[in-house]
Amino acid sequence: MFEAAPPPTQSFPDLYREHRGWLEGWLRRRMGNAWDAADLSQDTFLRVMASAQPLTDIREPRAYLLTVGKRLLSNLHQRRSLEKAYLEALVHLPEQHAPSPEQRWLLLETLQALDQLLDGLKPVVRKAFLLSQLEGLSYAEIASRLGVCERSVKRYMAQAYEHCLLAELQ
Template identity: 45%
Template sequence: MGTAELALSQRVEVLYTDHHGWLRGLLRRKLGNAFDAADLAHDVYLQLMRTGRVPPAGESRRHLTQIANGLVIDLYRRRQIEMAYLEALALLPEPVAPSEETRALAVEALIEIDAALQSLPAKARQALLMNRLEGLAYRDIATALRVSVSSVEKYIAAGLLACYGALHGPRH
């Protein structure tokens, strides 16, 4: 471990020692569940280690709260995706329903696609969803978004590329 990594590790350790109990309590109140709170509190510190950005002492709780809020949103988004998928599966006849492993892989793929879509600019995301989910033609999408048809083509291409990258890794 190099000097920079050691210094980061020590700063995160101090932050953990000073604020971990408070952060778990905050997350437990938000989530109503001590197990999820403990998991997310752990993830907050992992994110600090990954980014290498430890806040100054006076901003620690605000910074930890900001990271935790983002992780709570991600958790709820994942759960909504999983719930929607499971509800759709419940409508299938029993012999057609996929195995537990297939379900888990599908939910993970849906979460990856959702993250890819959330990373797109709003118009690109809207264009792709209007085309794929609502079946709208490019011209109709262009009218709805008040852009040119060529912009819609670019938006949809970017959206498809992002989804492909989420499932298969980025294309080079």
């Protein structure tokens, strides 16, 4: 699958020079868009540069870059899906209640931050938390919607709150 890797790259410029074209090509084939692929490639290298892991510890640079690139690609798809759902919801609002472009941008940024904060939660825990926080449902109502007992909802909410608190500490 991967070629035999050269000895660990010693510097970031070497890593970039040796693997940028390959990574960008891989992303372009997945995305079908050279501009997005170039952006994601750059973001991947920025993540690597900001990482606490020393470059000399990277034994398989392409595998490492591919892992980071796949995560960023997944995040991009998730963000676009969220944007699409938000814009579709706006279409159904009466014109007098539609937010201004500035408000739309702020709302979308807030939704994306919330989505990122809740990333990593089990889907049922995430859903319980969102039903509580966004729809204001009681634990009994959430339990009914999810088809679980109220005690499970309490446990889900505790997990969600713990997740949010730990994320804030980082």
